[in-house]
Amino acid sequence: MLVQTDVCIVGGGPGGALLGYLLAKRNVSVALVERHARIEKEFRGEHLTADGEEILVRHGLFDKVVAEGLLPMAKVEYWKDGRAMEVLFPDEEAGETHMSIHVPQGNLLGAILREAKRLPSFRLLMNTTAKELLRDSEGRTVGLKASRAGAELTIKCSVVVGADGRYSVIRKLAGIPARIKKHGFDLLWAKVPQPEGWEPVIRNALAGDQPISLFTQAGGFIQIGWNIPEDTYPALRKGPIEPFLEKFIDEYPDLEETVRASIKSWSDFILLKVYSSYSETWVQDGVVIMGDAAHTMSPTGAFGINSALKDADVLAELLLRLDLSEPVEAAKLLPFERERREEIDRFHRLQQEKEAAYASRFR
Ligand SMILES: Cc1cc2nc3c(=O)[nH]c(=O)nc-3n(C[C@H](O)[C@H](O)[C@H](O)COP(=O)(O)OP(=O)(O)OC[C@H]3O[C@@H](n4cnc5c(N)ncnc54)[C@H](O)[C@@H]3O)c2cc1C
Numbered sequence: 581m582l583v584q585t586d587v588c589i590v591g592g593g594p595g596g597a598l599l600g601y602l603l604a605k606r607n608v609s610v611a612l613v614e615r616h617a618r619i620e621k622e623f624r625g626e627h628l629t630a631d632g633e634e635i636l637v638r639h640g641l642f643d644k645v646v647a648e649g650l651l652p653m654a655k656v657e658y659w660k661d662g663r664a665m666e667v668l669f670p671d672e673e674a675g676e677t678h679m680s681i682h683v684p685q686g687n688l689l690g691a692i693l694r695e696a697k698r699l700p701s702f703r704l705l706m707n708t709t710a711k712e713l714l715r716d717s718e719g720r721t722v723g724l725k726a727s728r729a730g731a732e733l734t735i736k737c738s739v740v741v742g743a744d745g746r747y748s749v750i751r752k753l754a755g756i757p758a759r760i761k762k763h764g765f766d767l768l769w770a771k772v773p774q775p776e777g778w779e780p781v782i783r784n785a786l787a788g789d790q791p792i793s794l795f796t797q798a799g800g801f802i803q804i805g806w807n808i809p810e811d812t813y814p815a816l817r818k819g820p821i822e823p824f825l826e827k828f829i830d831e832y833p834d835l836e837e838t839v840r841a842s843i844k845s846w847s848d849f850i851l852l853k854v855y856s857s858y859s860e861t862w863v864q865d866g867v868v869i870m871g872d873a874a875h876t877m878s879p880t881g882a883f884g885i886n887s888a889l890k891d892a893d894v895l896a897e898l899l900l901r902l903d904l905s906e907p908v909e910a911a912k913l914l915p916f917e918r919e920r921r922e923e924i925d926r927f928h929r930l931q932q933e934k935e936a937a938y939a940s941r942f943r
Pocket of ligand 1: 590591592593594595596613614615616624625626627708709710711743744745746748749851852870871872873877878879880881882883884885886888
């Protein structure tokens with residue numbers, strides 16, 4: 581099967597989905613390639629900050645996401661010895677009505693893709709995996725080969741966008757080197773039902789010298805994010821879970837019942853290997869990478885999703901100004917990298933500073 585389009589976006593995460601919508605809305609023909617068959621995917625960070633919210637509002641998508649379901653956070657708390665020692669509220673004088681917002685990723689993607697699918701120049705290819713870049717005699721990328729349910733698919737286009745996440749195949753196929761920086765910790769995620777009367781709050785505490793955070797979720801759940809020293813999970817898993825849970829209950833005694841009822845074994849946790857990545861370049865003739873593919877972030881501060889949305893917003897504006905009737909040269913894509921790299925570098929530094937300063941907040 582052959583598909584001809586102006587822009588082929590690989591990856592239907594928040595970045596790729598928003599980019600596809602923004603381009604198709606302005607009549608650019610787009611094929612969005614996503615390897616999963618359904619949008620409800622594995623466990624992800626799902627908190628929108630003010631930056632992400634502003635982008636969705638500006639593009640008329642926020643109300644659509646509200647209709648799918650989301651939950652604004654009322655406050656952020658810092659806990660010690662089983663009680664809140666510091667509470668932060670929205671800055672009402674600055675017009676804030678909430679802290680961050682929890683949006684299940686299925687709801688965010690569902691809302692964006694539902695709007696995109698109404699547009700005649702948008703084509704969504706689910707269950708389709710990008711495998712190989714197609715290049716012309718001058719070495720410019722002019723499309724890709726993908727597989728869909730065992731069948732080969734060729735997509736010809738003027739630019740391939742790698743929005744395919746932290747393990748980006750497009751970045752690897754393009755031969756763009758990326759430096760990895762470890763942060764000294766990994767993260768265990770778990771999800772437990774909220775007890776009766778639970779408020780929409782983000783809580784932070786320290787168990788020993790490791791942060792444990794709680795993120796209230798839409799739909800009646802609490803997401804637990806628990807830092808553990810890097811690479812220690814295999815050894816931890818060999819021991820009993822009970823002493824580990826005791827540490828949690830010492831910090832958050834009001835959650836003892838729900839935690840004991842929901843976390844019975846190590847299999848109730850999901851491990852996230854934490855690192856950030858720094859790609860040598862984000863552009864090449866006929867290729868641009870964005871979001872986690874270009875700059876994986878650590879989970880600290882929920883910069884990942886929000887940065888991917890911002891990349892999409894900026895890249896869409898640039899692509900709309902370019903001639904997409906032929907392969908787009910790297911030099912023409914470079915303004916996107918120039919505009920976004922500075923902020924991403926700043927966020928990467930900010931994450932490291934926040935991580936280093938976290939423990940001092942509890943002294
Ligand atoms: C377990 C986990 C927990 C996280 N926790 C947080 C958090 O707490 N806070 C935070 O801000 N961020 C967190 N993140 C990161 C956050 O989810 C990402 O920063 C954000 O989703 C980036 O969006 P993206 O669109 O760039 O990439 P992604 O959301 O990763 O989307 C990439 C998409 O590309 C698809 N894809 C990959 N390869 C191919 C291929 N070859 N062909 C077709 N499709 C392909 C994938 O299926 C996926 O849908 C977490 C990520 C993970 C994995």
